[in-house]
Amino acid sequence: xxxxxxxxxxxxxxxxDRVADAVEAFGEAHGLSAKLRYQIRLVLDELLTNTxxxxxxxxxxxxxHVGMAxxxxxxxxxxxxxxxxxxxxxxxxxxxxxxxxxxxIGGLGIHLVRSIMDRVAYERVGGINRLVLEKDI
Amino acid sequence: MQxxxxxxxxxxxxxxxxxxxxxTSKVLEDKVMEILGQGKKKVLMDFADVDYINSTGLRVxxxxxxxxxxxxxxxxxxxxxDYMKEVFEISxxxxxxxxxxxxxxxxxxxx
Numbered sequence: 001x002x003x004x005x006x007x008x009x010x011x012x013x014x015x016x017d018r019v020a021d022a023v024e025a026f027g028e029a030h031g032l033s034a035k036l037r038y039q040i041r042l043v044l045d046e047l048l049t050n051t052x053x054x055x056x057x058x059x060x061x062x063x064x065h066v067g068m069a070x071x072x073x074x075x076x077x078x079x080x081x082x083x084x085x086x087x088x089x090x091x092x093x094x095x096x097x098x099x100x101x102x103x104x105i106g107g108l109g110i111h112l113v114r115s116i117m118d119r120v121a122y123e124r125v126g127g128i129n130r131l132v133l134e135k136d137i
Numbered sequence: 138m139q140x141x142x143x144x145x146x147x148x149x150x151x152x153x154x155x156x157x158x159x160x161t162s163k164v165l166e167d168k169v170m171e172i173l174g175q176g177k178k179k180v181l182m183d184f185a186d187v188d189y190i191n192s193t194g195l196r197v198x199x200x201x202x203x204x205x206x207x208x209x210x211x212x213x214x215x216x217x218x219d220y221m222k223e224v225f226e227i228s229x230x231x232x233x234x235x236x237x238x239x240x241x242x243x244x245x246x247x248x
Binding site: 013033035045046049053096097098099100105106108109111112115116 | 159192193195196206219220221224227229232
């Protein structure tokens, strides 16, 4: 596995800037296209924003682990948090083919994650949400 | 996020720039509500300088479209960067928004 990045962020939305910077630096080092860099930032943003905004029952500080690496032509991401159990694979997604006036507002983030990534696996282990995402390049 | 408002005939043009995300999209939402409150019905959003949008930003676009449709208004988008287009497609937005390569072409669509 080529070196990637491994970050530990706090559960604050401003921390997402650090993740975006890390993705851009990783993308540049690995020659990833502007589209791929954007889509990776988007996926991590959607998942982490959900966790930070809705995942915690208390106001305390929590750490979230964000890892990214390239391995055999695919990008692999790991997210680990101790928020409430949340499986993005079973979350309801909106009908993106509905007419404009019938479209539900919201729910789009998880749809984007599942559409952009080639593989998503979720498990809850010892009070930790563990999400592994892969994108072929 | 940057936001410049211009008038071109009956069309309100919003030139957007920077990031449309969870920290900034409220600015656009408030501007849309202000425009609706002024009774304006034709809106063009120019994305030429937008380099990032997430689902919060996309949600504001849908909200604006739904509000404008209720009053027989119109919302047109232009100048979306190539690398962001696929996300508009995945979101199903290319089916419900008229999207033009340039602001000039989008304006021509209103006349």
